[in-house]
Amino acid sequence: MSHLFPTYSKWEIEPESAKGTFIYGKDGKTYLDFTSGIGVCNLGHCQEEVKTAVEQQLNKFWHVSNMFPIDLQEKTAALLTKASGLDVVFFANSGAEANEAAIKLARKATGKTKILTFLQSFHGRTFATMSATGQDKIKQGYGPMLETFEYLLYNDLTALKEKIKDDVAAVMLEVIQGEGGVHPAKKEFLQEVEALCKENGVLLIIDEIQTGIGRTGKPFGFQHYQIKPDIISVAKGLANGIPVGAIVADGKLKEVFGPGSHGTTFGGNPIAMAAAAKTLEIIFKEAFLEEVQQKSTFLFSLLQQKLASIQMVKEIRGIGLMIGIELDQSVSNILGELRSEGLIVLNAGDNVIRLLPSLNTSKEEIEKAVFTLEKALNIYAKTTV
Structure with a gap:
């Protein structure tokens, strides 16, 4: 029995440790964290x-x-x-x-x-x-x-x-x-x-x-x-x-x-x-912020390239590394599927997937996240036709 008020619907992942853009679960799995603690760990975990x-x-x-x-x-x-x-x-x-x-x-x-x-x-x-x-x-x-x-x-x-x-x-x-x-x-x-x-x-x-x-x-x-x-x-x-x-x-x-x-x-x-x-x-260093803008351009381009043509995707929007992917259906089950595939993302309302990666995430991590999103959305698109 939990002694906590049930104000949050807890995910199935219990963190053991975290570093950079990754959370290491007590289940022995490694998760790519594109939530940054809901936009908090902008420099990644344990900087x-x-x-x-x-x-x-x-x-x-x-x-x-x-x-x-x-x-x-x-x-x-x-x-x-x-x-x-x-x-x-x-x-x-x-x-x-x-x-x-x-x-x-x-x-x-x-x-x-x-x-x-x-x-x-x-x-x-x-x-x-x-x-x-x-x-x-x-x-x-x-x-x-x-x-x-x-x-x-x-x-x-x-x-x-x-x-x-x-x-x-x-x-x-x-x-x-x-x-x-x-x-x-x-x-x-x-x-x-x-x-x-x-x-x-x-x-x-x-x-x-x-x-x-x-x-x-x-x-x-x-x-x-x-x-x-x-x-x-x-x-x-x-x-x-x-x-x-x-x-x-x-x-x-x-x-x-x-x-x-x-x-x-x-x-x-x-x-x-x-x-x-x-x-x-x-x-606040100029070079750091320039890199954020470059990563934003890269991420938006990749999302458009890989996700925009998927039927259930209505719009991809945002600024910098604060991005919403609006779907034509609820995202709750999809978020669970993404976690099972090792990617942690958020919702914003019922039908928007929200991405808030750390600002110093790498291009390789961005590519991995988009690949996982593409795979999951394609699966769901086929099952909802």
Whole structure:
């Protein structure tokens, strides 16, 4: 009997160890991991430089509280602000906490309460971030949501123009809706969102939990769109597997979060900061990001070549190494078949296979993953004719 709440439907694989792009199961099998812990281990499992940085900090001190100045917080914040073009950082423990902080900051800064988000979005599972999420399925059983959120159609400017008014504190969105099916925003849509926010005195919050930290081939996903948000939230890939989250914001908002306005016991923990600083130093190098873009081009090309003609494949989409393969049927059984063949991937909704390989995965590993996908989809295509 398990003593855990059954909040997750567990896979049949129990990890023994993991290294790079591979998970080694207690069943003696080796699995090619194209999930990266749901977009977390962007440098792969047990990356040596990150491991060394964590070990060094473990031998100094683990926790002292945010009452103390901590050099690693300043170092990590400087890396985030330089890469984003924003100015100030608040550290939390997770993506949901980061989005909570973004929501609080926007409301306090503007004195307004309404926040516009989008259908099929995902922003977290705390009460406020669940309320911000535009998917009914995660809200079932919890009663009325917070009424300050309103949900619009993604990539639809007509709806936004009708709703963005003086009483709106912020527009909150993902540049690629990850959990909602890997749907990238259209460039003209995001640029108009930014313009409308400026016209109406509304803050623009970009949820970069999954798209940030090099996942799209740039430090942050919004940088593909030539826009500048007021606040971004980051987590997942920020410390390559050590729990951490953050918001990065425009300097005009700095004094809004003054002493006593917000807080966290564990946010900015020295162990997490050691991992985050080293992760960012590696990922934010121009040469590293160029390689991510090259691997993305290679992977998309291979997917189109091998999968696009399979009848059940409707569309292949995404940016960088965040890719969705939409099928004309549920993917649940196919994911199980792929695991049995040694490839671990995710779903995004009911009918989308989601690929989130580590950013330093090799071309050989990419070829192996696509070969396994092609084999499994061809088998399923034949059995469903």
